[in-house]
Amino acid sequence: MQIVKLKHPHTQMEFPETATALGFFDGVHRGHQEVILTAKKKANEMQLKSAVMTFFPHPKEVLRKTDKDDVYYLSTIKEKEKQISELGIDYLFIIEFDTAFSELSPQEFVDQYLIGLNINHVVAGFDYSYGRLGKGSMETLPFHSREKISQTTVDKITYEGEKISSTEIRHALLQGDIDKATTYLGRKYVIYGEVVHGEKRGRTIGFPTANIAYHEKVVIPTTGVYAVWLRVDKNWHRGVCNIGYKPTFHDPSNEIPTIEVHLFDFDGNLYDKEVSCSFVARIRGEKKFASVDDLIAQISKDKETARSLFEQDS
Known part of the structure; x- marks a missing residue:
């Protein structure tokens, strides 16, 4: 897997066409794995390279300044790289999330970080958002990409009726519920x-x-x-x-x-x-x-x- 680290404004680079999973993917839990493996499957079907685009640090670390809002991770960036690599992905784009990047409009994000990186197909969860204040969504992507990018939206992955999420895994660990954390992580x-x-x-x-x-x-x-x-x-x-x-x-x-x-x-x-x-x-x-x-x-x-x-x- 090739790891590509980007900082806004990024230098234009040439990449093959990819089917790319978008998300923060903290912990790379079972829900995240579904999104990433769906991108891998679409890449195979469309004869593209597979990719994942993530961000670091967490947006809350940049956009919230008080100590009480400190963010604690289920996986460090190095661990996340390892977990995604083990899923057999070709490219991992890691964008440094800073104030300048957070100010990009949805249109600017799509133009510079999706179309600009030669992404042909996007896979993301149903609740994925992008651009300033998260105003872009999977519903607005066809408009912002001017139909240049096709997409697959992955519905929420649940266990016994509850959505598998990084938040729920954090809560489980803080309550000592190791069984639940293990089930949701898939490891x-x-x-x-x-x-x-x-x-x-x-x-x-x-x-x-x-x-x-x-x-x-x-x-x-x-x-x-x-x-x-x-x-x-x-x-x-x-x-x-x-x-x-x-x-x-x-x-x-x-x-x-x-x-x-x-x-x-x-x-x-x-x-x-x-x-x-x-x-x-x-x-x-x-x-x-x-x-x-x-x-x-x-x-x-x-x-x-x-x-x-x-x-x-x-």
């Missing part, structure tokens, strides 16, 4: 990070943990204990993960949540390694224990619960 939710030095308290109680420094703008599941797979040096290992504030040792009001993973069968140095933490299920919420011995006993129970969850997951 397990994964957080990527680097193992850093922590307090090293885990090893003193017999449960050494890897302290994972994660990308600060990704969605972190709610606090609690989870069964997880941790990928280290291309190998996956079973473990339990604690997300939270370690209330047995700290005042949560003065902390930011940490991600710590205890692996069942691993002997080696993890420091400074890049790892992937894949969530299987939430075991319980985080709580404060009366003593360290009570904490040790609970961790042992958590490990046994996790082992049974892995058996179900295999």
